[in-house]
Amino acid sequence: MIVVRNAQSTLQINDPYIRDFVQQRIFDLGGPAFDPDTLGYFLIFEAGDTAETAQEHLGFNLLHNRYSKFRYDQAGYTPSFEVVEEFSTCYDMVFILSDDGFGIELFIPKDESINADIIALCRKFAFKAEVQLTP
8 A cells, every 4th residue: 555645655656547536636735835734634545455455544444434333335334435436547435533624545547456455435425426536
């Protein structure tokens, strides 16, 4: 999993669409003044990453509601994320974790190497982005 807390760390992202998208998000959130300790940061899934990998950052399993603990494929489940948006090459999932607006934004590539449950969660709840990513 790639953790992005500043513009420099976006250079770790191999996918040019996701890299440009995260760079734009950082620019929109203040550019050089972007403060990940106040606003939050970004996680980019890589092959082999799981819900447990993300849990280290989120503090809960993203496949479950963070309060009720219902799993995404169980009756009674409601998402803990604010939104999940589908782009041509990835899903963009946003979690706001505190009342002050601190959040973590996850980018999940549409790739068969990504955990099937995570992709299924995204497919179930994502809405199509109006604007698609271009490098």
